[in-house]
Amino acid sequence: MTAPTNSGSTPPPTPPPPPSIDRSSLKEETISDAVIRFAGESQDGIQSIGGFLARLAGRSDQDVMTYMTIPSTISGGPSIFQVRMGTGEVLSAGDSADFLVAFYQHSYEEHIEHLKEGGVLIYDSDNVTPDTTDRRFIYVGAAITGLTIEALGGNAKTKGKNIFVMGLLSRIFNLDVGKLRELMGERFGGKGEGILRNAFMAFDAGYAYPADNILGRYYQFEKASATKTDKPQVSMDGNQALTLGLIAAGVRFGAGYPITPWSSIMEALRTELPKYGGTFIQAEDELAAVSITLGMAYSGYLAVTGSSGPGLSLKMEAMGWASMAEIPLIVINVQRGGPSTGLPTNVEQSDLIQAIYGSHGDSPRVVLAPRNVEDCFYIALEAGRIARKYSTPVIILSDQALATRIEAFDLPDLEELMRDPRPDLVPRQEDFLPYDLKQITRHAPPGTIMKGGRYPVVTGLEHDEAGHPTGNPGMHMQMTAKRRNKLKALAKDIGKTNVFGDREGDVLLVGWGSTYGPIREAVKLLRSKDEQVGSVHLHHLHPLPAGIERVFSRFRHVFVVEMNDEGLYGYGQLAGILRACYRHPAIRSITKTDGLTFKVKEILSGIEHLRGDAVATFSAYPYL
């Protein structure tokens, strides 16, 4: 056997010193944040610019949030990536861009209207001819394609343009070139010296281009305030955070079927779990995926399966079994636009009702939603805790925006958080009952010695306490109550719901999932205008935290902001549930279904509209 190589521990080659530039004649402009949109083709590697900037921000005093759209075509096609870098808390990807980097004429034409007035267009002058008579914008042209080819030699084709642009931006924003080179060393060092050398050459060529002279200035991010923690920061996307959270939660087994945008989780688990002695396998279909996972869960492990929209529908029957048989299980649904194949690479929050109710029969289960990338990590731990404690299936509703967005957050305290993955095979006593009515089910996995000599069968048939099939009406009612009441107990075990902003007043915004940032930003903005506005962001969507209705009653208006349709009755999916549960007439809806994350201004116009009108709902359709 050859000695294993560990790419993580080999030191990257020492990067050469950054070229020095003289800026004495230029103006320094301090900014608190900047929204930069890159528009190109999907093969241009613009996502990796975002990755580098995110990592850089994580190692500096900045926060970062990225936003990516990729076409659902297999290869090629337009692609955009938006980065918002700032000092302090960055909450949303930004409504419109301060900087637009356009690689092609179509990128320019399609995205110029998303550039703020006074914003800077950086364009590849080899491919883009902008209308410079439009005085709203500032134009910085650079022969990105030509200069990259020149820097790398003739056979490089157009690869490396992304790194060139990173060099260009480093100069404009006075970024820490030393740290960026360190990151490039880590990223490319393992791929061979030639690749790393090319990356440095492309970067230097971009950095050497005097874009700051053309602008007559360079920018400098504000220094972070002292409130920033001194914990190291990690940067990753939501799917990566979920994957690592699952491992920390003790998940060691699972099965899945590829579907966008869930696939990157299963790919990562496939590689990661064997390191921990477990495995994640690709199944022949979604039904097999959930069934295999239930087999793993039945054998005593915390196991995970996952999918996106259509795949979740396919898993529903087996999830009904998990409710009936009372098996702990984690199911991840990375939501995308639906129904059917829908919008595979766009964001939507339209699977909530399916997640809660999408099975035949009364089949209670738990539904959670992470609010940002950091939360993707912690929600996996919460899902694991609940699945084990309440012996129940738990669905995590992430979404496309969270899955592909990179954010920086504090390194978690892993020593504190890691959970033991091993099955509980302690011999069971003679009085063991798999479906004891007096307590929450705690199964005896196979391999467990049963002292009483009777071995349990877990089942999807209605059963008595010992697991025998029964059609007894009283028993069906008692068992239905048992399955329901454990989740009512969970509702009390969730903890207090935090209200952000004002604790009482005019408007309460209610949200779930990835709308967290824009909602919070809207609250901040309105409060800065002396309005009394607060927000609650729900982690636990089913069961809802006990006592939440008391928060609602302290506000004149309760507006539920979600990325789904207002439906036949004028309420988005969560809004409909909240109205049904709490019968609170102040609850109304702000919804949209354009496949994009909420803009702050869309929320603001929704509030304005609903406050002045008695209608149930406001749908933001910016392009209509």
Place this chain on the structure above:
Amino acid sequence: MASTTLIETPPGGEPREKLVKKNLTADHPTWCPGCGDFAVLSAFYRTLERHQFKHERIVTLAGIGCSSRFPYFVNTHGAHFIHGRALPFASGVSLARDDLHVFVFGGDGDGFSMGGNHLDHTARKNFNLTYVIMDNFVYGLTKKQTSPTSPLGFKSKTDPGGSVDQPINPMKKLVSSGATFVARTHASQVKHMMEMIDRAIDHEGFSVIECLSECVEFFPGAFDASIPRKGGEFVTIEEKKFDGSPEDESRHDRTDEVAAFNLANLEWPGVFGVFYEEKRVTKNENEANMVEKARAKHGGLSDLEILQQSFDLMV
């Protein structure tokens, strides 16, 4: 052998009660009197008595159907899963826990119809488990509808004029999907049934047995042609002994797919025995090897240290 399981084998010093039929029986079967499935159950008890596995390590699993009630009638750890998905469920158990002996029982509807796709993939991946398909050529639990193995012309509630759809040939399907142990037996032949289950247990990988098991209620007499006391003939496969003798020439080479197909094409009621057997790496071994390689690469690090490393790469 490498293992995907994180279980340390518990010390087995304690003296154990011998595993006999008495402690293997559970609920009284709900099958109709005279159902072929009783004989399969009885053969299973006797096979387990013979093997003397640790009681807690035997797992009996099933999907939905008359025969899929099996787990309630065997006193072992068990699960009664959903229609057609017993094999994926069992694959998960087998993979996560290779300390267990995994048995799946089901019928022709569960196995060939609702679960047809899973049968193909479980077979080609070669999960280590034993699957007995109790084939009665009819849907019994739902009271006489056409099954994927119902012969042409069979009159059922869904085909009152007689079935018109070509039935599945189970042996051909199983051989072509890559099952590594394929046998055919008959519920009226207990000794033969036990021999097949025994050999299936000994086989490392996915072993599957089609067991003709008469539904006396909805398709009585379906298998008379293979029951000697009803005037039929029970013809068993003579397997090659590879002894170079002239009579060995005409015997069946069970490692030969084409020969297995030829046997499967014989006129009804055909022959019984092992049609095909092959030694091929199991899914369990493949996954275990992956684990072993990944573990070796992270030589001796704890789970916490490995996860910490992943985070360090993201700083």
